[in-house]
Amino acid sequence: MTSPATGDCNAEALPGYAPIPRSALGPALNEQGYYVGRVERNLYWVTDGVYQAAFLTTGDGVVLFDAPPTIGGNLRRAVDEIAAANGVTNTVTHLVYSHHHDDHSGASFLLGDVVRVGHEETRRLLLRDNNPARPTPEETFADRYTLNVGGERAELAWHGPNHSPDNIYIHFPGHDTLMFIDVVNAGWVPIYNVNLSEDVMGYMGAPAIALSYPWTHFICGHLGRLATRDDVAVHQAYIADIEASAKEALAAVNPVRFYMAAGDNAWAGGQSPPRRRHRARGRARHRQVHRRAGRRRHRDLHHHHDVRHHAVAAPGPRAQRTGPPMTRTHRGPVSAGPRPGPGGW
Numbered sequence: 001m002t003s004p005a006t007g008d009c010n011a012e013a014l015p016g017y018a019p020i021p022r023s024a025l026g027p028a029l030n031e032q033g034y035y036v037g038r039v040e041r042n043l044y045w046v047t048d049g050v051y052q053a054a055f056l057t058t059g060d061g062v063v064l065f066d067a068p069p070t071i072g073g074n075l076r077r078a079v080d081e082i083a084a085a086n087g088v089t090n091t092v093t094h095l096v097y098s099h100h101h102d103d104h105s106g107a108s109f110l111l112g113d114v115v116r117v118g119h120e121e122t123r124r125l126l127l128r129d130n131n132p133a134r135p136t137p138e139e140t141f142a143d144r145y146t147l148n149v150g151g152e153r154a155e156l157a158w159h160g161p162n163h164s165p166d167n168i169y170i171h172f173p174g175h176d177t178l179m180f181i182d183v184v185n186a187g188w189v190p191i192y193n194v195n196l197s198e199d200v201m202g203y204m205g206a207p208a209i210a211l212s213y214p215w216t217h218f219i220c221g222h223l224g225r226l227a228t229r230d231d232v233a234v235h236q237a238y239i240a241d242i243e244a245s246a247k248e249a250l251a252a253v254n255p256v257r258f259y260m261a262a263g264d265n266a267w268a269g270g271q272s273p274p275r276r277r278h279r280a281r282g283r284a285r286h287r288q289v290h291r292r293a294g295r296r297r298h299r300d301l302h303h304h305h306d307v308r309h310h311a312v313a314a315p316g317p318r319a320q321r322t323g324p325p326m327t328r329t330h331r332g333p334v335s336a337g338p339r340p341g342p343g344g345w
Contacts, residue, residue: 029048109133118140
């Protein structure tokens, strides 16, 4: 299967979907299913086309920022590739958690015995989750933390809840870069209720905070390319338009008649009659399309209806992270690759 990052992602074969613009896609993935590239100087980013991580190479070791399980063992391969090319150590000494969510931290266990750094709320939530794949951070902070390793510096800051209660801003002042996860999707709109954010007001205000930092490169945590300041500004405008439209609709529509539409069942009334009629028409249309397609084309039709390159793919079953090294050229179940030795990476 061709990597979606190449631009040949079957968008034209999906009924009801416009072709994906090239500007929304990133570089092609290699045969192992990842891409690693330089952000600036010795700061690098890794992607599988859906998730992103970053790392700093230093004379005292490698500092990794996030460990998405979909990238899994390819994080090790990316670090080894860059370290060998530059003649520096490939030993990972630190891992920084952007926040506690499994889809950005679930490969942490692969690192073995390293220093983990995160917000104090990240530690509390990971202790609550009690997941051995995501060990708790030993180094924590409340508002700000400066991480110095091998003469390189990363400034960590918490400016309040947004996507999650513990989501932090990671600024690399010596690399003209900001890493801020799960708010802006480079080249794409948010998914599922503003990226499944727990604090919508915090989510809406976060891009302004991000833009208050000096940076040129933006590591956003998802999809296949880095973001720019223009990407963040477009995201802001998009969310502002949704907010304005929602306020206009709320001021113009009295919802009481919808709640009362089903009598005493307020939950059923919340599903307004127009929506139910729309769904009924959709089901009727679905049946009509399949009748016309016939049994012979039924399987092909389902194939074309399947959105295979979803904006945010959930990590595969955890048990699959212990399999052999990843060799597929397409995204599939998580493959952690070879496990580290007792001393970690």
